[in-house]
Amino acid sequence: LSDRFESLDYDPCENSLFLKEESQQTFAHVNRMQTEKWIVMFLIGACVALIANGVVVTVDKISEWKYGRLRDVFDACSGTASDCLVQPLGLWVLGNIIPTLIGSILVVYVAPAAGGSGMAQVKCFLNGVKIPEFVRFKTLLVKIIGMICSLTGGLAVGKEGPMIHIGAIVGAGISQGQSTTCRTDLHILEDFRSDTEKRDFVSAGVAAGIAAAFGAPVGGVLLSLEEGASFWNQSLTWKVFFCSLTSVFVYNMIIGIYQGQPGDLSNSGLINLGAMADMTYLLYEIPIFLLMAVGGGLTGAIFNFLNFQLTMFRHKHITRNWARIMEVVLISAVTACVGFLLIYYVGDCQMMRDTSPQRTVQMLCSDGEYSSIATMLFQTSEKSLRDLLHDEPGTYKPLTLGTFVVAYFLLACWTCGSWIPSGQFIPGLLIGATWGRLCGIGVMLMLPGVAIDPGRYALIGAAAQLGGIVRMTISLTVILIEATGSIAFGLPIMITLIVAQWVGNWFNAGLFDVHIKLLRVPLLEWEPPPLSSHLVARSVMSHPVYTFKTTESVGTIVDILHKVTHNGFAVVSDGDIRSPLSDTPDTFGRMRGLILRSQLITLLQLKVFNESPDIDVIRAGLSIRSFRDTYPRYPSIKDVAITDQERRYTMDLAPYMNPSPYVVYMNTPFPRLFKLFRALGLRHLVVVDNRNQVVGILTRKDLAKFR
Amino acid sequence: LSDRFESLDYDPCENSLFLKEESQQTFAHVNRMQTEKWIVMFLIGACVALIANGVVVTVDKISEWKYGRLRDVFDACSGTASDCLVQPLGLWVLGNIIPTLIGSILVVYVAPAAGGSGMAQVKCFLNGVKIPEFVRFKTLLVKIIGMICSLTGGLAVGKEGPMIHIGAIVGAGISQGQSTTCRTDLHILEDFRSDTEKRDFVSAGVAAGIAAAFGAPVGGVLLSLEEGASFWNQSLTWKVFFCSLTSVFVYNMIIGIYQGQPGDLSNSGLINLGAMADMTYLLYEIPIFLLMAVGGGLTGAIFNFLNFQLTMFRHKHITRNWARIMEVVLISAVTACVGFLLIYYVGDCQMMRDTSPQRTVQMLCSDGEYSSIATMLFQTSEKSLRDLLHDEPGTYKPLTLGTFVVAYFLLACWTCGSWIPSGQFIPGLLIGATWGRLCGIGVMLMLPGVAIDPGRYALIGAAAQLGGIVRMTISLTVILIEATGSIAFGLPIMITLIVAQWVGNWFNAGLFDVHIKLLRVPLLEWEPPPLSSHLVARSVMSHPVYTFKTTESVGTIVDILHKVTHNGFAVVSDGDIRSPLSDTPDTFGRMRGLILRSQLITLLQLKVFNESPDIDVIRAGLSIRSFRDTYPRYPSIKDVAITDQERRYTMDLAPYMNPSPYVVYMNTPFPRLFKLFRALGLRHLVVVDNRNQVVGILTRKDLAKFR
Ligand SMILES: Nc1ncnc2c1ncn2[C@@H]1O[C@H](COP(=O)(O)OP(=O)(O)OP(=O)(O)O)[C@@H](O)[C@H]1O
Ligand SMILES: Nc1ncnc2c1ncn2[C@@H]1O[C@H](COP(=O)(O)OP(=O)(O)OP(=O)(O)O)[C@@H](O)[C@H]1O
Numbered sequence A, B: 001l002s003d004r005f006e007s008l009d010y011d012p013c014e015n016s017l018f019l020k021e022e023s024q025q026t027f028a029h030v031n032r033m034q035t036e037k038w039i040v041m042f043l044i045g046a047c048v049a050l051i052a053n054g055v056v057v058t059v060d061k062i063s064e065w066k067y068g069r070l071r072d073v074f075d076a077c078s079g080t081a082s083d084c085l086v087q088p089l090g091l092w093v094l095g096n097i098i099p100t101l102i103g104s105i106l107v108v109y110v111a112p113a114a115g116g117s118g119m120a121q122v123k124c125f126l127n128g129v130k131i132p133e134f135v136r137f138k139t140l141l142v143k144i145i146g147m148i149c150s151l152t153g154g155l156a157v158g159k160e161g162p163m164i165h166i167g168a169i170v171g172a173g174i175s176q177g178q179s180t181t182c183r184t185d186l187h188i189l190e191d192f193r194s195d196t197e198k199r200d201f202v203s204a205g206v207a208a209g210i211a212a213a214f215g216a217p218v219g220g221v222l223l224s225l226e227e228g229a230s231f232w233n234q235s236l237t238w239k240v241f242f243c244s245l246t247s248v249f250v251y252n253m254i255i256g257i258y259q260g261q262p263g264d265l266s267n268s269g270l271i272n273l274g275a276m277a278d279m280t281y282l283l284y285e286i287p288i289f290l291l292m293a294v295g296g297g298l299t300g301a302i303f304n305f306l307n308f309q310l311t312m313f314r315h316k317h318i319t320r321n322w323a324r325i326m327e328v329v330l331i332s333a334v335t336a337c338v339g340f341l342l343i344y345y346v347g348d349c350q351m352m353r354d355t356s357p358q359r360t361v362q363m364l365c366s367d368g369e370y371s372s373i374a375t376m377l378f379q380t381s382e383k384s385l386r387d388l389l390h391d392e393p394g395t396y397k398p399l400t401l402g403t404f405v406v407a408y409f410l411l412a413c414w415t416c417g418s419w420i421p422s423g424q425f426i427p428g429l430l431i432g433a434t435w436g437r438l439c440g441i442g443v444m445l446m447l448p449g450v451a452i453d454p455g456r457y458a459l460i461g462a463a464a465q466l467g468g469i470v471r472m473t474i475s476l477t478v479i480l481i482e483a484t485g486s487i488a489f490g491l492p493i494m495i496t497l498i499v500a501q502w503v504g505n506w507f508n509a510g511l512f513d514v515h516i517k518l519l520r521v522p523l524l525e526w527e528p529p530p531l532s533s534h535l536v537a538r539s540v541m542s543h544p545v546y547t548f549k550t551t552e553s554v555g556t557i558v559d560i561l562h563k564v565t566h567n568g569f570a571v572v573s574d575g576d577i578r579s580p581l582s583d584t585p586d587t588f589g590r591m592r593g594l595i596l597r598s599q600l601i602t603l604l605q606l607k608v609f610n611e612s613p614d615i616d617v618i619r620a621g622l623s624i625r626s627f628r629d630t631y632p633r634y635p636s637i638k639d640v641a642i643t644d645q646e647r648r649y650t651m652d653l654a655p656y657m658n659p660s661p662y663v664v665y666m667n668t669p670f671p672r673l674f675k676l677f678r679a680l681g682l683r684h685l686v687v688v689d690n691r692n693q694v695v696g697i698l699t700r701k702d703l704a705k706f707r
């Protein structure tokens, strides 16, 4: 586990300042806070939707222009010598390289946290691990621009992962009423400036992101629960739901205006998979679906394995900034070339029909025909996915699909984790839809005479593949149901997802968990490892413990803060001599409370020393707000100037520490520790003996070690 | 708060016997338990589905026969003098009375816990409150039969509440591998015999019940979370999901066979609301929906208020068994008479058309016409609901709908809470659909020329009304989406539900919460009351505390168990003299552990006394199983025979107590206590001073007092 990651403070500290503040509050204040919460939820939803609108319109316009030009230059070559194709190919490569270059430069030099999909980091954040720079304003900007770049650059990526990350940042941003990056503080919503409150808004932002991306408000809520929540809180869930609802609503309204049908709200989200026609399925199809699910689980496991190896390789060898940018550029160039090769060598020519896709590309085909593979490649991935789900039987030759799926699988796997914003949902779905359609064609061949819609198999394949890669079930089921509007097909989708997950889990973890493991994040799983009751607090705790007395000398505090990196310290009684009856060898005084590094630093900065000449003035000016003002970027101990004289002063910690932290006994079994930690979102847990004397301390890292 | 209710033990006791057992277990055992869990989940799902199938087929057959006969006798009268109608009316009344009489006798005399919908009780159970006889086998039987009776008796009730209760009992039953009522013990699944494990299966059963009732697997999972869960556990959620999936699957398979289309799985659940046609809606309709939502919230609040008054009246005045039965009989007779009056005085005659409902009743109408109100009444409520959602515009006169909705509202309100199984979902939906359709007709009149489908308004009305009564949002949204198959309409449904809930909550609590409050159940809400930080453990705890020494005299134990009804006792060190330094006035010894009444009684029954002649044999024979064997009906202290000699013996409690319970300090603020209690499902929480000496104890009742 890496030491780079600190935890978030999800457990509020009820010290005397907090209690004083609360005692002055009225129910009117509680109501105002509730109202503010609902309003902020609305704003988050609306804001995420607006960003989604902006992204989708921009990407649409640019892609249309780019692929339109490409279509033209390629079609100009049809019928002529094949070396005429060099110029179009060059243009294609260029059209891919330019945006991805911009995107990756931004990511590498401005906001590295904006790279990748962000799902793994969102999961960590909601779990209680602080990811550096993850919810900054500049990360948001880079993510948005980078996402547009990677999408218009034709990479094998999707929008949903980045949308989730964007949602998280918007949630964390709007709820604070300030931006440290922009040095603005609106002096509103100050009550929400704590990790506990922020988490709620981030959950909502995540849900709104998914809701806007897939037009799936319920799916969004479930995803934010499945990946993040630990304590299911009904009133929070409603707010999250409201937020994701708003997001869909606003998105639909604006996209309706953009599409020239203002007022029509029946649109779907960013990624419109199109309503599937009334789909019935029969009992004998279930085994076929199951087989496909197994296939999805296996290929998903392979995907994750390859990506794992690749990421290891990246960590070791691609460490320079320019190398990272070069890799992205290389990927985008290769993507174009692979596409070209596919078109050149496969060149699946289809007769123009009424039911043919809207924008076809002739390429190397004769007049009156179009190249189905080129048509698939000359548009965004979502549109290809949609075509695969809805096109008539016979639109694609099996060979086309077969070569496409292999190429796209490798490209997607390579792209995932490179230094540019990228989502894995759409690539996963597209890969699955392709081989699913292939399966559908196979079933058609085996059962001639039965009317079979290959689009149905494409949907199952898509579910199987994505399920095999990301290993979510409940939220993904609902998202797919909502994105395709096919309730009747919900049951097979779910079964497929569950089986794909089982099969995949047999081999390795889901894609995001693989990345989390690679980052060595101290993530707490849902449940303690089985058969871990023989481990007790005594054997997993850290020992000795750095403690402070309730009245501690400033010098000691400063020295210890300089010496160790710990963020929490037990506060112990000062008067007590060590009890002679104590049956534990080393104790560190009688437990009185818990104080955080950030609190100590604030106290030092404000010079709340007993011997300070103006101590009464300082004390009177101290409120919970003094501590909140430095949130979320607490100063470091190095920023605190303490004179030698002050070092000899003392400080009263009792009024500022958490006087009633949860404590456990030495013989507490591991599962019990784990449940306490996980369910209540703790950061430090002090272990006491049966005289309430501190004997050890536990943090997330001590628990996450055991898997 | 009533003393009648005891808590469930959701917090496992990790005593030395437990640790010994676990240390002997291998990973193979863990895997076997996991596999068993999945299998049990499958069985629960399948079993619930089979029961649902049985009920729906039985009710269908009986209702068809009953209403067919009624249709015939009524139609025979058409055209003749109106006193010819006396005989049909008599038959109708009789046809209602007979089944409801049977049902209510069963409920009143055999299993009172089977009355009502069971939703409130399920909520309590999942919250951690033991409801007497709630998950017994005989309750299951009575619930099934009673439900068939109330449905065929033509009462204004639905199937979903009882299905949820049935699911809960099936979950609790199958997972135990034994039935105390039937005196059978299969000696399997013994690991699942604890409240903690049982709760998981009950959650799954609840989800399966909803899934089978509405064909809504996702909705089922969400409902079981929304009403029950506190700690969202991913692996449990998957299992619950699997269970509800199985339930839908099996239900569909069997109903497919029953309907002569074996293998077709695209059916919906028990309550088939029918797929709504592709429904688009426009921006200007949103305000109308909002108004309807407000209406739903208001009428829902009125419904709950009336039902609250009625229930109070019942508690006071209808206390005799025969009176309870008579009330049910009266309701069923009045239901028939009201129906008759509606038909007679409203008599909405419609021309027979192609689009007319399948089974029409002519009644007092001329030939070639049918009475739309009679058609509505002469079928089960679900079918009427379905017709209201799907019938052509113009099928019903506004007056018909208006009178029907008033009558049905009052009847449903009266029926709710009487001594027969009854669900409130379908009545709620039906009432809402009726006035919703009325609104739709109103809109049609106001906006002539615009094509408006009143069925759409009926759906919104249904959502508004049900939301206003039961005040669930997320699960209800998903259930309605799944039951009608209309994703596109999800957004307005959600908005409607949220607004209806807001409006309703302004006046009173949801229906189930009203009943819970009336039962005076110590339910723990989702969140601590606002501004409760000034309450600390010291001020809410019970004091003095009954404690036992780690080595305690048998006489003392027996006496205390006889004297008090408490279920948990702190165990304290025996050697300690009271610390002279202690700064709290009354302490009761140094905290060592927590022991439950049931454990003490088992120890007394097995005579684990230090002075017993064969104590070594007894100790060797003792295992965690000795304690589990008496689960779930622990003997009372009165069943324990202790001789005078034995009273002077002593007992070692240390190996059997929970040696590492969660404890809190005296100054712990209420919200912190509450969160600990709620998130971890505690039953007792010991309060200690800062020398770890017991000063007080807290139970659910101490916390639930503050709302
Ligand atoms: N006050 C302390 N005294 C002694 N050891 C400590 C103390 N605080 C933490 N530790 C131990 O140091 C190790 C690393 O600490 P860690 O970085 O997890 O703590 P932290 O920085 O306080 O919390 P976090 O990193 O989760 O924000 C852990 O094993 C932990 O048990
Ligand atoms: N061992 C005890 N000594 C003194 N008071 C107790 C003890 N146990 C419980 N109480 C108090 O008695 C009151 C009623 O107890 P209650 O019936 O809630 O406890 P219980 O029966 O042990 O638990 P439950 O009823 O939740 O199963 C509560 O206020 C509680 O604090």
Ligand SMILES: [Mg+2]
Pocket: A003, A005, A006, A007, A565, A566, A567
């Ligand atoms: Mg640290």
Ligand SMILES: [Mg+2]
Pocket: B003, B005, B006, B007, B565, B566, B567
């Ligand atoms: Mg009690």
